[in-house]
Amino acid sequence: MLIDTDPRVQAHINLFAVLGTLPVLVDRVPAARALLAGTPAPVGIRFVIPGMPRPVLTFDATGVRWDRAPKAPLLTLAFTSVAHFNKMIDGTAQPIPLAAPHRLRFLTGVFAPLTDLLGRYLQPTEADLADPEFRETSTILTLHVAAAALAQVANEDRSGKFSAHHIPDGDIALEVTGTLAYHLQLRDHHATFVAAPSPHPRGALTFSTLEVTGGILAGDLSAIACMSDGRLAMRGVISMVDNVNRILDRVGHYLGK
Numbered sequence: 001m002l003i004d005t006d007p008r009v010q011a012h013i014n015l016f017a018v019l020g021t022l023p024v025l026v027d028r029v030p031a032a033r034a035l036l037a038g039t040p041a042p043v044g045i046r047f048v049i050p051g052m053p054r055p056v057l058t059f060d061a062t063g064v065r066w067d068r069a070p071k072a073p074l075l076t077l078a079f080t081s082v083a084h085f086n087k088m089i090d091g092t093a094q095p096i097p098l099a100a101p102h103r104l105r106f107l108t109g110v111f112a113p114l115t116d117l118l119g120r121y122l123q124p125t126e127a128d129l130a131d132p133e134f135r136e137t138s139t140i141l142t143l144h145v146a147a148a149a150l151a152q153v154a155n156e157d158r159s160g161k162f163s164a165h166h167i168p169d170g171d172i173a174l175e176v177t178g179t180l181a182y183h184l185q186l187r188d189h190h191a192t193f194v195a196a197p198s199p200h201p202r203g204a205l206t207f208s209t210l211e212v213t214g215g216i217l218a219g220d221l222s223a224i225a226c227m228s229d230g231r232l233a234m235r236g237v238i239s240m241v242d243n244v245n246r247i248l249d250r251v252g253h254y255l256g257k
Contacts, residue, residue: 005254009156011049011082013254014089016194017148018122019047019057023064023141024144024195025118028137036061036115042069043106048078059110075099075107091119091181139214140180146217147174147182147193149251150244154184154191160250163243164189170202170237172244176213178208203236205244218250 042060056068061172068074077095079085087093097104103144120128121138122145129135167186171194174182178234183198184191207213208231215221216232223245226232234241 002075006157007082007086008051009153009160010254011085012152013054014086014151015047015049015055016050016152017067017145018089018118019115020066020148021122021141021144022057022114022118024141025114025121026063028140029121032114032117035110035117039106039110042072043103043110044068044072044074045107045111046074046076047085048076050079050081052082052085054243057109059106059114064114073103073250075103077107078107103186123173135214135227136210139186139210139217142217143180143210143213144182144195146248146251146255147184149193149255150174150184150247151193153254154186157250157254160247162190163246163250164191166245167240168237170240171198171200172202172236172240173198173201173206175204175206176210177208179210186240201236203238203240204234205241205246206233206235207247208232217255 011252026036036059039059039061042058044056044058046054046056048054055066056074058065058067058069058072060069076098078098079088079095088095097107116139121134121141124138126132130137153165155161164186167189169187172184172186174184181197183194183196183201185194207216212221212226212231216223216226222229223232227234
């Protein structure tokens with residue numbers, strides 16, 4: 001069994017799955033929206049990491065999104081390596097900011113508090129989880145990270161690419177009954193995460209409740225045991241879903257560290 005992790009794949013997950021969950025945090029958590037409320041105009045942050053794409057996250061008073069708003073000021077966060085970027089996500093290193101001094105206040109006043117809040121929901125304490133509303137939001141955000149990480153592992157990880165190579169073109173639904181519906185698009189063995197239901201999925205992986213989802217993602221519940229008693233179900237082209245399950249297992253090695 002392959003259990004080693006690749007720092008470059010970890011960086012893809014941290015960039016596109018972890019930071020990519022900031023828009024959902026803002027949609028669901030009033031404290032996140034309050035942090036953005038004082039942003040008078042869009043501000044973009046570009047991440048420059050050796051060997052990686054250079055996407056821009058744009059922040060404004062209404063939310064966060066992956067794109068660059070026309071004429072919006074752009075701050076650059078540079079990193080010397082993927083390991084440097086991963087350490088920033090772990091909270092043990094600082095980025096190299098490239099921007100006018102007055103723009104840097106956005107980093108300390110908005111971006112850093114937002115990422116700290118996201119970290120609290122993704123790594124909650126027992127006291128946090130005693131609040132049912134916090135626990136539900138924490139599970140939803142964790143599921144979003146895991147689903148987005150599926151695409152990164154399928155495209156970048158050696159074992160993930162092997163499994164993706166055996167998946168034909170089509171959509172695979174990722175569902176929590178009555179609560180959430182995402183899907184993974186497979187085209188020419190390349191995976192794209194879509195945070196919306198698929199109109200024509202060829203297969204589906206369905207969790208019965210958010211509690212079951214959270215238990216499986218945290219490693220507290222066995223996916224096989226949940227399949228046996230119906231709390232986790234597969235339908236459609238089973239070979240497609242089975243390979244997604246294998247990729248999800250690799251996601252656990254990266255997110256479980």
